[in-house]
Amino acid sequence: MKILSVGRSNLKGQLKIQQMAFVLVAIIIFFSIVLLFYFSIRYNSLKSDVQNLREQEVLETVRKISGTPEFLWSEEDCSACIDLDKVMVLKNRTSYSGFWKNIALLEVVRSYPSYEDEECTFGNYPNCNKITIIDNDENFRGYSAFVSLCRYSTEGYSKCELGKIIMGFETIQ
Amino acid sequence: MNKRGFEFSFTWLFAIIVGAVIIFIAIFAATNFIQSSRLESDAKVAEQLGILLNPVETNLEDARYAVISFPTETRFISRCRETGNFGRQIISTSLKSGLGEEFTSETTENFFFNKYIFSEEQQDVKELYLLVKPFEMPYKTADLIFAYSDEYCFVNPSSEIKEDIESLNPAKINISDSDELCPRNSVRVCFNSFSGNCDISVDLNRKSVEKEEEILYYEGELVYGAIFSAPEIYECQIKRLMKRSSELAYLYAAKSDFLQGKGCSSSLGEELRRFAVLGSGINSSAELDIIANEAENLRRRNENLICGTF
Numbered sequence: 266m267k268i269l270s271v272g273r274s275n276l277k278g279q280l281k282i283q284q285m286a287f288v289l290v291a292i293i294i295f296f297s298i299v300l301l302f303y304f305s306i307r308y309n310s311l312k313s314d315v316q317n318l319r320e321q322e323v324l325e326t327v328r329k330i331s332g333t334p335e336f337l338w339s340e341e342d343c344s345a346c347i348d349l350d351k352v353m354v355l356k357n358r359t360s361y362s363g364f365w366k367n368i369a370l371l372e373v374v375r376s377y378p379s380y381e382d383e384e385c386t387f388g389n390y391p392n393c394n395k396i397t398i399i400d401n402d403e404n405f406r407g408y409s410a411f412v413s414l415c416r417y418s419t420e421g422y423s424k425c426e427l428g429k430i431i432m433g434f435e436t437i438q
Numbered sequence: 439m440n441k442r443g444f445e446f447s448f449t450w451l452f453a454i455i456v457g458a459v460i461i462f463i464a465i466f467a468a469t470n471f472i473q474s475s476r477l478e479s480d481a482k483v484a485e486q487l488g489i490l491l492n493p494v495e496t497n498l499e500d501a502r503y504a505v506i507s508f509p510t511e512t513r514f515i516s517r518c519r520e521t522g523n524f525g526r527q528i529i530s531t532s533l534k535s536g537l538g539e540e541f542t543s544e545t546t547e548n549f550f551f552n553k554y555i556f557s558e559e560q561q562d563v564k565e566l567y568l569l570v571k572p573f574e575m576p577y578k579t580a581d582l583i584f585a586y587s588d589e590y591c592f593v594n595p596s597s598e599i600k601e602d603i604e605s606l607n608p609a610k611i612n613i614s615d616s617d618e619l620c621p622r623n624s625v626r627v628c629f630n631s632f633s634g635n636c637d638i639s640v641d642l643n644r645k646s647v648e649k650e651e652e653i654l655y656y657e658g659e660l661v662y663g664a665i666f667s668a669p670e671i672y673e674c675q676i677k678r679l680m681k682r683s684s685e686l687a688y689l690y691a692a693k694s695d696f697l698q699g700k701g702c703s704s705s706l707g708e709e710l711r712r713f714a715v716l717g718s719g720i721n722s723s724a725e726l727d728i729i730a731n732e733a734e735n736l737r738r739r740n741e742n743l744i745c746g747t748f
Contacts, residue, residue: 278448278449281449282448282449282452285449285453289456314482318485318486322488322489322492325489328492329492329493329495331497332495332497332498333552334578334579334580334686335686335689339577339748340746342498343498344497344498350693350696350697351693354692354693358685360523360685360688361523364524364552366550366551387696417697417702417745419700419701419702421702421745
């Protein structure tokens with residue numbers, strides 16, 4: 266009789282420990298799910314915050330880029346004019362790589378008149394439509410601003426045409 | 439009497455250990471969460487501040503004035519690094535918090551290659567005042583941002599500075615005829631006067647500013663930089679500006695060669711390359727006058743060209 270009662274008490278204790286272990290496992294699983302849920306929400310909100318900040322940065326930069334020394338046309342007092350000759354030379358300056366932070370695309374496109382050749386080279390300039398300064402070939406969202414593309418013509422006088430600057434930021438997938 | 443006393447069973451021991459572990463993990467997670475949240479919001483503010491500095495830059499204007507308000511008292515940290523083709527402007531912020539440390543010592547650094555902020559290295563501000571001026575030597579090189587939060591009193595400034603201050607009407611900058619009339623606790627900036635009451639002395643003839651027992655040399659609008667910034671930041675920004683000027687000189691030299699190929703007479707290429715070498719080799723603001731003289735020669739030469747290079 267005595268031996269039986271000790272066995273029952275042990276069994277009861279073991280059952281309690283098992284019960285507690287199950288409760289603990291359940292608590293851990295519950296908290297893991299809660300944490301997973303929380304981190305996924307937080308990651309998404311962080312992603313959208315970063316995207317919004319990059320978007321704001323591009324929007325503000327594209328508005329002001331015609332006033333920066335690398336694009337500025339200084340022959341006349343014109344805030345929306347850019348120096349196309351300078352931009353053409355800038356295209357090949359490797360020292361400027363990474364200068365515009367978080368910019369995945371930077372293009373100057375002629376809107377009117379339009380030419381057959383797309384990308385400008387020293388061979389076809391100025392009879393071409395586009396000068397690409399940065400193209401990281403990644404997923405990006407672009408914004409543009411209309412500008413006057415000014416340059417010296419072969420006759421020695423300045424000439425301005427309608428164009429736009431396109432600037433894009435890398436989107437987070 | 440019960441001699442056995444309290445029975446400390448395994449169940450109790452197990453519950454206490456597990457409970458302690460859970461409480462420790464909860465406290466650890468909460469502390470980390472608060473720290474990372476603070477770091478995140480500090481980084482966001484620094485990034486937003488960087489974005490806000492774009493619209494204040496100049497196009498055709500001679501100067502601009504802007505005020506940036508922070509949601510709460512914020513520690514604004516501005517650092518300058520000379521390394522690389524353009525050096526770096528580093529901005530960090532830390533928002534004041536009622537929990538733990540007032541301002542976090544660990545901050546996220548946000549850097550820019552094309553911004554030049556002349557300020558003290560660290561300022562605790564609710565509002566940051568910005569004066570923005572283009573830097574031209576001889577072509578536009580960059581926009582200079584002078585950021586301050588303290589009260590300044592300019593005693594007998596030059597007519598150009600007086601005109602600038604009166605037209606922009608920036609907050610916390612007063613003009614006075616005597617240092618005795620300056621508001622209390624203001625930083626006294628004396629022009630061509632070396633009274634013992636001055637915190638900063640500007641020698642308009644030598645184009646130098648004496649501050650914190652150091653002499654800084656300036657040209658043109660850089661006088662504000664020497665007044666508002668810490669000496670080491672000023673010297674670093676001068677080197678960065680000259681690096682940018684040097685890169686622009688190479689760009690203009692390439693443009694000059696390109697225009698010559700198009701039949702447009704522009705023979706500044708060689709001079710611009712020499713100017714680029716001179717600019718990139720600057721060691722301190724004391725050499726600014728040599729560069730300014732060269733820049734003036736270049737400006738005159740450029741004015742006489744049919745197709746101006748810059």
